[in-house]
Amino acid sequence: MTDFHKGSKSMGFYPLNCNQTAYQHRFEQMTEEERRCLEERKYWCFLLSSIITFCLSMLLVVTYRILNHLCCERKKSRRADVTEPDHREANGLFPTSPSNNTIEKTSLTAAVADAQSPPQQHQTEEAHVGWMTEAKDWAGELISGQSTTGRILVVLVFVLSIASLIIYFYDASNPHFQVETCIPLSQSPSQQIDLAFNIFFLVYFFIRFIAATDKVWFLLEVYSFVDYFTIPPSFVAIYLERNWLGLRFSRALRLMTLPDILQYLNIMKTSNAIRLAQLVSIFISVNLTGAGLIHLVSLRFVRALRLMSVPDILQYLNVLKTCRSIRLTQLLSIFLSVSLTGAGFIHLLENSGDPFQNFENPQRITYWECVYFLLVTMSTVGYGDIYCKTTLARLFMVFFILGGLAMFASYVPEIADLIGARQKYGGQYKSEHGKRHIVVCGYITFESVSHFLQDFLHEDREDVDVEVLFIHRVPPDLELEGLFKRHFTKVEFFQGTVMDSVDLTRVKVDEADACLVLANKYSPDPDAEDAANIMRVISIKNYSADIRVIVQLMQYHNKAYLLNIPSWDWRRGDDVICLAELKLGFIAQSCLAPGFSTMMANLFAMRSFKTLPNMPQWLNDYLRGAGMEMYTEKFSTSFYGMTFPEAADLLYTKLGLLLLAIETKDDEKRECNIAINPGPSVLITGHTQGFFIAQSADEVKRAFFYCKSCHADIKDVTLIKKCKCKNLALFRKEIKQIAMMSNSTRKVSMAVMRPTDRRMSEVRNRHREEGRARRADRYKRPRVRCDSLESTLDSETTDGSPTDADPKLYISDSATIETPTIKMGDMEHQEIKYDSTGMFHWCPPRPIEECVLDRNQAKMTVLNGHVVVCLFADKDSPLIGLRNFVMPLRASNFHYHELKHMVIVGDIEYLKREWRTLYNLPKISILQGSPLSRADLRAVNINNCDMCVILSARVPNPSEDPTLADKEAILASLNIKAMQFEDATSFYSFPQELVGLSPFGNTGMLLRPSVSLGTQVPMITELVNDSNVQFLDQDDDDDPDTELYLTQPFACGTAFAISVLDSLMSTTYFNDSALTLIRTLVTGGATPELELILAEGAGLRGDFSTEERLKNRDRCRVAQIPLVDSCFQAFQTGATYGQVLSQALKEYGMLCIGLYRLHDMAPSELNKRYVITNPPPDLKLLPTDYVYVLQPYDHGLKYPAKQAEQ
Template identity: 40%
Template structure:
């Protein structure tokens, strides 16, 4: 009933009085604290107090209880979330949001039920209560909830006109309430249970934890590469630790990979969340970075803090992290629990990306060649032309590792590579060498010399299509497979099954032993590897030796022996002035177009320069580098570049042809357009705007080769754009563009000039990519999976693109403080005496001595037997001449053994450092001598006033030969040097060298302008 008589014996009345007395006191405090006293009376809480507090005291005085509008007290539930926050009962944003929604729904229901209860028990006033009905408050709540759900069972209904009118309007409001608040509450409740639960780590079940930049793009790229193995071979579950709930699109991805993925909401910065994902039991923790973020430094720092949090929680957890800027890497090895031996690894985007581009400058097309080995293509494309078929077939190859058969023990690398190529159709390019001595050399070697012998359990690196193919190198048996020449028949034989132990890839802890050997080698204590004497067939080619070569005295290297260096150079000395542009007639140089200003994030140009200054190129083979860009930006980068020789800066912009002409871009060997740093508010579609416009400007430059004042440049360009006997009338500037957004490739395709070519929006299926014109670092996301499954492939990639430096070597140098000059040829396997990639013609080089050379297999075996050169691919002219007026070339990775060669083909080769690739051709020398003498004398005169002139060679030192990128020489090695080199091979020993640091004083007078006590390899301090 709404009203009733009461007495003082009712115990509920004093309790009600106490509560209302408290509300009265609270009402007074609120009134005194209110700024606007008039507005205070119109607040909801004030209205509730006015209609609920006085009736209580009046009913106590009159001894008559009437409910009246006391149901409005239910609106006080709206204050419940704030009270819970003050009491710290709820802390998370989801719990606060859930409590607010719940308080709104409950207060609405209880208030509406109170009104229905009042009017139904009182009846309509104008009828004086004749249509009233006795209904309890519970029945009123039941009626309101049935109305809210729009069900309306009809067992309890409103009979009064006021009640029915209220139901009409309440039904409209309940539609909004039920349609919006209830589903949101359910979603919060379900998600709380779904994404805040703990991952149950089962014994024997492998899983990894992935955190960092968890977005649709990053997750898609990671899963595509991590799960590209066959379904039966995937036994590792992926636990994503995201700081925010997944979007609907991301949830869809997780549902598609439900068997392999689990998402848990949390942060790697909180130990409680790390405990919920059981990171201490994970195989590894992978941290993803966002390469398209506006602030790359902040992105790196946040990921480094995640590493620090994880290592503090569990120091034994293996970490694989993506870093955007190379100078931020130095913080990670300084973490006390960071352990290279445990498999901790760093994937630096700037280092790898700019390293790829640098390799494309040294050898045209090499950037595409290396990229194709790490790109997995799942799309089916139907080629229309023959060249497209060759390119797409070569895209199926990858870098794979496999333990070599014990039957190869004692054989030299060329012998094993030849046998694998002929019998198994496998291209072996490198091995992981482990010395038999405790402190001997241990590391990866590309195309080792014949003196290096294969040991047991040696790991080989192959270019092949499937892991099944490289298994043949493990199954090979010299007894059972001696007369087998069908690769498919080389399987696990019975005679080897009892004795052979199938050794899996050993733990990454072997790196510790490798670093010990490297440390001893750097200190001059390395024991040489086992050397085998074998006669070598030497054709009419030049072999450079470093035992007493005077050329070595002028090649100043850093402490690691990996890079050329010089004393620190001030920025003013290398800044080119427009008034002096006539003094800087660069030829065969590299032009790098850089975009950025004083506020832009650094892209790390040091990573671009280091491969171009690798020590396995002689000082005379180094190309001048001219950076075109904002002086304010390049001044910030110069701190990391000042110890590298032959670098110049031209203030300007690549969007203006005048600045390009000032850098003599017409006679450059390669023009690189680097994408600008990301801007905070830039669209992802517009991130490559400057690069595309610069490409348009450079592409519009037409160079008339007939009027070119530099015959060397025009002929060299002809060597890799045309056939060996063709002479173009005009050519375009060779260019290499970097794209941050791969979808922008269609803009570059429109500028390519090849009609009817590969019409694909996928960058790695485009014509520009096949010709080596464009590069994008988007595929670097796949290296996370590569580093987890097989870290050695990542080490090989770093060695190939960075000039020979790995992250472990950087850590070693930073730890031991080995600064100053270093001996560049301490041992056969150390320092600069390592292979370099090159592009050789089948004519006018030593490859012309290989006979027969009709197929790739014949060329491979001949070049390996005669010169120790490892052929790995081709750079072929696109055969549609009417559609290819510029005679562009495309890349063929690892052609088949029977692949027919064309006279105009260029060959990608791994060339030993001690091998010169030019034949001594006196007739060719006499034909070109007058032109080069004239040119050299004129150039020397014009450069007499400059501090750092471009490299110009006189005729007695240099003879141009149209083979890229090596410089031809007329001076041959003396007979004494040749005898010394032959003595090394026949005596089966390695003559130890006196470190260059010991000779620095003797040579100081000759090279005083180049020697400095500062080591540019100690570049790791950030700005």
């Protein structure tokens, strides 16, 4: 600071600017009081306040860490001897995992936990969240850009920072500008406003400090230094009654937060916009800050700031574990040693003088001036303020520059690269007491992460107190980085790989609640993608055998390799989500019940139900169903002892909840078993957990809070809350009674099938002849079928093909037959019809040539009610696993005559590669042809098919536009819709001898609607790119940016994309039983036993139908029944959905789960329908409605096969 110029008497002059040489002629008069005040400069007080604030803050944090570390070490040593025996005892076959007791949507309430576990157990298992963690969570939510409050606060901080910068501009541009002035606070409005701003910044600083995970790194942040150099001086100015302009210009650095704020507000979404905003904000902020610094001090001192990089360099000298740190240390040591040695030579020569001049020409220069001279010279700047005067020193500099300049030019850029290449996403995760975290690895991109977080952090899950750590070897791009910033309170990214144990230590995998491995669904080489993910699982399990792993795989046959990992254990929660298995399973179930894929996809995905006043009625009904999700909850004691139908009816009529399935614990085997619509043979006990379909977790809690004493007369279900009438003694008494009752019931099969109770079976057999008139229990489940019986006239039922336990055809009736006992002596004469698990139909292997049809043979074959698969594939295309599509359609809970014939239209060379997994499955034909050929489509009678499935095995070209990945599927779909048919089959005759055998009355003629237009052909198309759904329906009004689940093709069940399976990762994490339930529904009964058999690579194996295996057929299946069917005839006019559901459950044991309704805004000739999941009870039914039901197995009634031939 240049001293003021002393004038005469009481008047003095001071320059307008620090740089006196440039502004010597511009001086303003100052008063004597100002002159005396400025005789002693106080700028060092302002600087000292900033430095002391930083040092004290750092000292407090470091001291706290040291004390905390010492206390924790003492506590750990004291607990070691106490906890070690208990740990060995608890580490058994069935360890407790926090996620296993987690409800899908939300955690169990404290009341639920208290009712289920003893108090002592909870004291040892629960991790209590301390007040510091709660304060940190509160602060994190407050400053995050996720909530509305967070966005407002972040924007307000930015606006006030800019306002403070504007005040600085005003003060610095004042004609009477002075760096230090003696104006008190009361006389300066700008100081008063800036002080108010700084008080707000001080509060915001403390909030950021509380929310920071690493307090030390927080204190070293750029914006923390901005606060150090701006907030304390404003308070010092009050005490000293003077103002120092100082470093207030550093507020300009806040401009760099502008891109983050624009991302919080969703104003910027593209990479180009984000990068442009970053560059502009950094450029402006750095220039403004540099201008302020130059404005404060001389430019020459700016060059001296190069020495400030010394602490940054020294911190790397102790990090010698990686190649980068070793190389950096080498470069620094060489550079510093050469520079300091050269400076020592110059210092010696210059201060000594030339010997040949008798040392009479020395130059008095310090050593550090020599260092400065050397660095300036080697940097080719050469100010000229210091130079060599002796001849020897000049001669030395000639040779030193030759080597030093080359060293400087090569070493300095490399050093800068190494220092600047410090991993931004390095470091180590610091877990907090009471908070769980999961590790997500594998295919980490903006698309995969956004889909995962959208479901994992959905608002319907309420408070998800789980941190998500992403680890990937490639740093995130700008879009992904912006996504992480928007969720920074719950999401953290680390650069590394799970194949390295060092990186696994950094993210603390051994302490994680689970590790999730994502797959690239669009990989051109699915097997290679699966191999990479399996290797990741091996590495994770090798590091920590107890960690729960959930992995995505593309191909079903690769699941077998996971079974080779010794520590892979499904009891621990390890699970695999096979995308091909589930995708093709969803599509296969849509062949049986069109639209079922849409219903299930919406159930396990988190959707928000929001309606608008101008929303069409069909869209309102669909969105209400799409907002339904699957939850799990324990039953209250009021349900103990009830059968499943009784409990389901009470839950629906009284509580408005749809009970889908139950889960029971087997204390003997320590296994959890799931039963879907199991019927009256299963009772609700204290170990039973229900699977519910509802809008929110709060609704499902009614099942736990319900009390028949307090809530029996309540009409408003929202009033059902926890009551106080239960006491502990009564609770224990009921638990004992139910436990005794449950011991007498049959254990639910681990194969996730509906069990058959022997006692109930004997009762049914005893009353078989008396029929429905002698039905004693209205909840007893009769074995009936309500779907169309036209499949009984399939030509394959009259050609000697097996139909059941003997060569006779079965027709549904209310009575059941006893499963014949198979003796060992009879097995050699028995025909093998099922696989070794009894879950699927089986036939001897057939060569593919026997199943191939040409076009003429296909025309001569009477195909009706079949499934046409249009498959786009080349001979080298990767296998998609067609077995996963065929097996659900060959489940053993269908009779043989009910199996739909399947015709595959595609490349024969590709199908030869798939045939090894298909040749044991019956009723499959192949047409060598093209799915785009109308002649081939007419040859397979596509107008008479029950479903046309369009699949593609071809790998999208990565160099092409992504929208072209579905070009063939879209063209095939539009091609079929443009076809016209004139020879459509109108009806089939039904034998009069069978009239009266069906419980549905006189069937007469089974009419089949005539299909004359291609738009009426039932169809489902698999898409790779979600946005391509807009091209399937040319008559809809969907916006191209509409989400997939909101489009008409998806709502109607005519389109399916693999992206809908992304939600399964978070669904499986929060409730591992949900994946088992979904897999059971869509695969037709895949079991762990079957997976072990298929893992051998020999495919399905047939075996004799023993009594135990035939019981495996007794399980539910998905069906779609028209309301005009005989079992629903009483409800065709004016009935509500609730009436149908209750009556179907009581009379037929069927559980209704939704409707398939005609689109009211579509032309009638299109026959377009949409899915309504779990409609409200008061919804009026239409005669054209179809009902989705979970239908029990139909044992059927025997009649002679010759009657069918007539």
